[in-house]
Amino acid sequence: MKVDSYILVSHSIAIHESSLKGHRNKMIYSKHNRTNSETEVSMTAFLRWAGSKRQLLPTLTTYWSENFNTYHEPFLGSGSLLFSLSPNKAAGNDLNKDLIQMYEAVRDNPKETYREALDLEVTKEVYYATRGVDPRELDPIKRAARFIYLNRNCFNGIYRTNKSGKFNVPFSGKKTGSLPSYEIFKNASKQLRRTRLTSVDFEEAIINDIHENDFFYLDPPYISRDKRIFSEYGPECFTEDDMKRLIDCTDEINKRGAFFLLSFAECDRTMNNLSRFITKKVETRRVIASSSKKRRIENELLITNIDFDIKKTAGSDL
Template sequence: MSRVKPFLRWAGGKTWLTKYIETFLPESFENYYEPFVGGGSMFLFLKSKGIIKKKAYLSDTNAELINAYRIIKSNSEDLINKLESFENNEKFYYKVRETTFDNNLENAARFIYLNKTSFNGIYRVNRKGIYNVPFGYRKIKDLFEFDNLLKVADQLQNTFFSVRDFKESCKKAKAKDLIFLDPPYTVAHENNGFVQYNQSIFSWENQIQLSKLSEKLNNDQIYFIITNAYHNSIKEIYTTGSKIPLIRSSTIGGKGAIRTNYKEILITNIEK
């Protein structure tokens, strides 16, 4: 099968890491868990390459995101029909942004549409929980890439979704399962532009909880791979597993943004 890409634009996505991830994987594993699924770049890479052979459990605290995955899996053709009626212009964008739909399919279409046409694909809501990202003025012909959307739907078979936090998501994992954890980064590191926004989503207390969870996973003989900011405070609280520095190249910001290299860290109990 040709390459399957994420169907969303997602800040902090790990497409760049897929080039190297096989270096860190165990020779084999049972089920796959991804509690911060986001745009799903890692899952789609591993599944489309046949590396995930059994069940996959994908979760996130963003209910709209998980609803979009479920609709793609179960009703991709009707979703595509709905998306075909959407227009990439400012007037239509704000009309959709201000509309509340009463069914899951229309809500999934709205979520994907806003992601594709908003400024930088950011997901942001105000204190009332209302999406408030401005129009992005993207001039792109194939906005939704329907062929790829159908490929994503194929990869979602034998995959199960839930809206829950990472602690709950990992409770059913057993020995020899693999958990990939890509939390929002919560400490300033090398001028990473995501950090200040993400502090309200994933607090330092959450970061400490995740570090303690990694100890439990290791004790239970569950494989884990955690990506995180390369920062002394992160290296100090994660006491289990190897800490491997990685360099990524990324553009953060809008038009005219400069492409910059950033150092991140991969923490894993998988011995190679």
């Protein structure tokens, strides 16, 4: 850890320790005078995430059935659908190792991780000092807290690294809202204990784990005109070749008697390559652009082999 970064962060925590302690105790430990609605917090994602499908959850959740076996999400990200469905058995994967390590810390130590993240003051100075800390020099709980803090306070919830693999998204200001409640983290921990977490290539996560009647939610990073819309995981992310591999995976899922739902930005090439499956267009608002004037309503494709009418795999005779 860089000495100057450590001093700045530690100094900020020390200055605010008294007020934060009371705030923390109020949020985590106080159970007096709570109504049922305050204690019954629904399962929800706790990260801000560029490309999150949170706004499409009312539609996405209709594709899930309690009769499915394992829920799989090989592009986990914020896990909005996973946490919303709260399946009894799940597998979550993401190429972003820092993300998966954060989920492991929340799974194993939700209270400690939450307290560490809450202790970091939301100021520009503390944000950049925290961003400058080498996460490899932190223990798993502090590393996870750093990830959560930066995610909450960075621009638009984007995860982007430079060529050296260092997170480099700027401070967003105090417009991102406070950290979600501890109850949300505690409930997330419960779901994560029912979820097998991995950080491998999506094809490996899919092909090696297909079982009959499993359900795969496929939400890859967007590509536009053969380039990524934004750099999610560094200089190289999701390319046209990756999309071809993912299409091959959908065929394999279908062939082995499992089910999938693929969500992707509307693209004629994608529609043509997956025309043998059932396709639906839904509207969504893109929020990656820095200017609100550029945040347009666009179409999202939902492609699946789930036939709601006849309840069997679509395209099985292809």
